[in-house]
Amino acid sequence: MGTVSPTVDPAVPAAASPEPAGSPAPVPPEAPPAPAAPLRRPARRRPPARRLVRLGLRYLRLGWRSARRGARQLTVGVRTVWRRSLSFRMVSITTAAATVLVASFGYLLAWSSGRILIEGTAADVRTRIASGVTYAEGQLSVHGHPADPRLPGTLSQTAYFLAGSPSRPSQPGGPIVAFKARNLPDLRPTSSEQALDVTPLISAELERQVAQESRLAYQVRTGTVTGRPVKYLVYGAPLVTRFGTMQLYYIWPLSTQDDFARQIQFTVLVTGLALIALLAVLANLVTRMVVNPVRVAARTAQRLSAGLLDQRMSVRGEDDLALLAASFNQMAGNLQRQIVRLEEMSRLQRRFTSDVSHELRTPLTTVRMAADLIFSERDEFSPAVTRSAELLQAELDRFESLLSDLLEISRFDAGFAVLDLEPTDLVPMLRRVADQFAGLARSAGAPVRLDVPESAVIADVDPRRIERVLRNLVGNAIEHAEGAPVEVTLAAGDAAVAIAVRDRGVGLKPGEEKLVFSRFWRADPSRARQTGGTGLGLSISLEDARLHGGWLEAWGTPGGGAQFRLTLPLRGGDRLIAAPLPLVPADAAVTEGIGPAPEAAP
Amino acid sequence: MNRARPRTRAALSALSCLALLSGLAGCGLPGTSDVVVQERVGDAALPAGDEGTWPLAQRASVRDPKEFMRTMLSAAAGDPVEAAKRVRSFGDAPLRSRWEPPATVHVVDLDEDMAIDPRPGGFEATINVTFLGELADHGVVLPRPRRAATYKFDIAEGPDGLYLTAAPPVILLPAADLRQYFEQRTLYFWSADGAYLVPDVRYVPRRDMPRNQWPTLLVQWLLRGPSPLLRPVVRALPTDADLVGNVLSQDSRWSVNLTQAPDTDGRRLATQLRWTLAGPTGRADAVTVRVDRDRFGDEDSRYLVANPAYRAEQEPARLCLLAGRVQQIGGPSPGAVSVPYLPAGYRGLVRAAYQRFGSRRYGVLVRDAGRGRLAVDVATADANRFHRILPTALRARVVGQPTWVPTREFGLVPVDGALRLVRPSAAAAPVLPGAPGGVTAVAVAPDGRRVVLVAGGQLYAAALVADGTAISLTARTPLPLSELTGPTAVAWTAQGAVAVAGRQPRIGQTQVWSVSVDGAVQEPLQLPNQGLGTQPITQLSAVVDDPSDTSPADPVMYEANKLSYDTVGGSPVTVAELLDPGPGADRRGYPTAPFYLG
Ligand SMILES: Nc1ncnc2c1ncn2[C@@H]1O[C@H](COP(=O)(O)OP(=O)(O)OP(=O)(O)O)[C@@H](O)[C@H]1O
């Protein structure tokens, strides 16, 4: 789990490293010798040790790199899990907090227990050493000179006695008693373990405190006097004799206390780990208790949004989660009711539209017949009436086209639109449409330029619908071109064909790219009345394109003109992936630079 | 491969977790800590006091060859183990490497007149010595037969004084140095029947051992057992234990720590130690014997009676014979031992010896049996009256001064050169087994175990063993006399010394000398110019000084030329000094055969 820390072989000093990490490699061995140093011996061999070091370093770097990669992967994985799983987050936070708590508490416990053990032992030793000092001072009172030949004997006997056994060296578990005379260098240190050198256990500071400051003092030291390391409590006391001051040391093995402390620590550790594990499990359980209903809610919401409006959550209990489920269910119910109402309303609207259209058709036919009759006889009427007949004829034309548009829309809405696919060459169709608008284009001063491939572009389309779409697009373009030429481009790809209609007229304001496809939407209703548009053309075109499984998209900038692109699959039923023509024309950047930036406005 | 990696990683992490766990659990107490300082104890001010300097008796820069010789010879005084080393330091380099004498330290009597002959580049010293004994381990002096010898030493002048260049391979310790550099002390051992303490004389080196280390030394010696003289009559120590640490005195109480030993009779040991540690001044501090956790003490008064020399402050009665009857010398004294009276018809006494044993009294009476023969009777008494007098079968022309063995129920009488045993219940008086022939005088120590006798002109020390009814003399050792010759009478004057009467050949006069029971310390009891003349002393009587008492010792009484004396070199005891001599006593001559009832 842990990351491998970058270790540097301590045997290689940093300066000796031939290739310090991070800096570019020096001249490779194969590089030609520098011309500035022609006298240098060529191909100076590196000593094998150096090469070995280099090799080692390289492997080290490799390992370090792979470890870092692994760590990065791991971090990414952990981060993903962290982001996705609430329970993982909860468990890790709880575990971390518990670890910190348990560790600090355990450390405190272990530390204070160790301290108490040492202090208890020190108190014991203190009473022992106090009586030991009394005894030793009595025993040494018979000696008045440090050179007394019997003094060493008295010292070792006293040491044996104080160590608990009168003549033999002390038992393995017992204390070691030692005498030292700091101010009497001729008097060698004496201890109850003559075979062992206990002087390393008596630190200089301890000796100074005892010998110079005449204080009782103790210290814990680890010594290997018996071959294996043992912790000792070294307790020193000053000793006043007739021939000078000496120091009495009790070197008390702390084996039992050490074992005890270790036991305490082990218990604390195991308990702590168990506690942490328990907390983690608990946190996991609790999180699951909370998360599971949330997950159920999420799934239900997903189903709901997928249209399964009758999906409900089960409400159990009276807690917050139950409240959530109840609220959710309430929300779902309201939503469902609302949606059903809206659906009903739109259905009614559509019914109304189609009914009205149909109902209007029959009278319109009758009116039409009458109007046609009047129109054909218009020369016999007064000029004013003739003018009215002509107007009537024109308005009827518009009315008829509006009605047919409405019918078409209601057909789409009712889902009755049927696609009549047949392989059609789009090039002649496009020419035909252009020809139809030649007159209008001329009067508008906006010539239509076709850019079509030489060969035929055959696609499975409903020619009636596609021609209608093209008519609308080209008509719109001429209408909004403001005297600038209109370019119609046809391009075919492997699976799709695209027709882009580009004008350089008023263009579209930001956000209008979507709005233009709305029903009855016109950028400038007043102006539309002049040209006589209904605002249904593009929405019908969109439905037609969709019916083919194609796209109809708009692009435009205010003053920079607009481009509409129709993309259709070459074969009916295919899914479109890409269009052979761009939606945004190549010169858009130039034009865009003139107008205000679409995203610049806040 | 890729699939396996996480598993390895998991295993690795588990392993490291385990390692961490065991590491955490394995640390125990901290391995090192700071020095924890507690309160100050005691002041560094030292009780100044320095006794003893080491090494002792070194070759000093001396120019006088006589003084050099004396210093050199005294170097043997001290721990006998190191004696050769000390003496060797007086030699020059070649002698030092060459001189390897036997380790025995000979106690010798050094002749006053040391001959110093000048030589080219130095001197030759000639000394005459008389061997008296050997200083053995544990301060014991073993008496050796008297032997005279002459030794020559070569002394050379060196840049810083004199050097020994040649020396005989022998370590000599002049007796005068023994007296000067050693102190005679007494150890006590329980008698074989466990009833009394028997003193054992030792010599503590005064020079290389501070006085407050002596108790430790004495106890160590005591634990090593008795000297050869005592061995037959004392029992083993009441312990096999060893001494732990030094013997210390605190609040007038000795404390002796011993190791655990299976059968330690702490109380008996305490009594034994109390007497042993008692100084020559008579002060005997109580002793606490500590064996592990057990403590033993000796009750304050009972320890006294364990030593038979203790007299409970009763003054001894001085007695003598006047016209065949026992008379008391001196005026009536309330603190004196009561003297029982012999029946009125009992007469013709020649010599007598009384002995107190608790409330009983015993007497050995030598009376004139007519026709130039002497008879010996044994008398038994209570405090006032001899109620039973048993005649023994002994009839002899020569009967020496009898003695009743203290603490025992028998007496010893030298009869015709044989030492005979008399009992209060039997008429038979057998010869004491183990006694030498030609015994002329005998004296028994207050403990009733040590005997000094004169046989064939030689002084002996011996042990009196009484094993049930079998009584015998063992461990007989001749005691060499340094100057005195022809000992005639002997009496115990101290726990470790006897008074010996004999002739000093140099001045040709009779003298009384005090001789230690090992013969090492010999001193005259009289001043030479107030001599006794040439009259031999026929009887000596003395009372062993009570070691618990500091009062001056009672005088030695003796008989010479049929006269009694109670001060050495004084005038004889007259009838006027007697207590109630009876009518017409002054016509009956002078009192004879003085003796003590102690
Ligand atoms: N090429 C274009 N440039 C600028 N605006 C356009 C362009 N084409 C369409 N529009 C805007 O989109 C609106 C809707 O066009 P749509 O074709 O749906 O309706 P119409 O042309 O107004 O009427 P209809 O086509 O039904 O006769 C137009 O009124 C016009 O404002």
Ligand SMILES: [Mg+2]
């Ligand atoms: Mg239009």
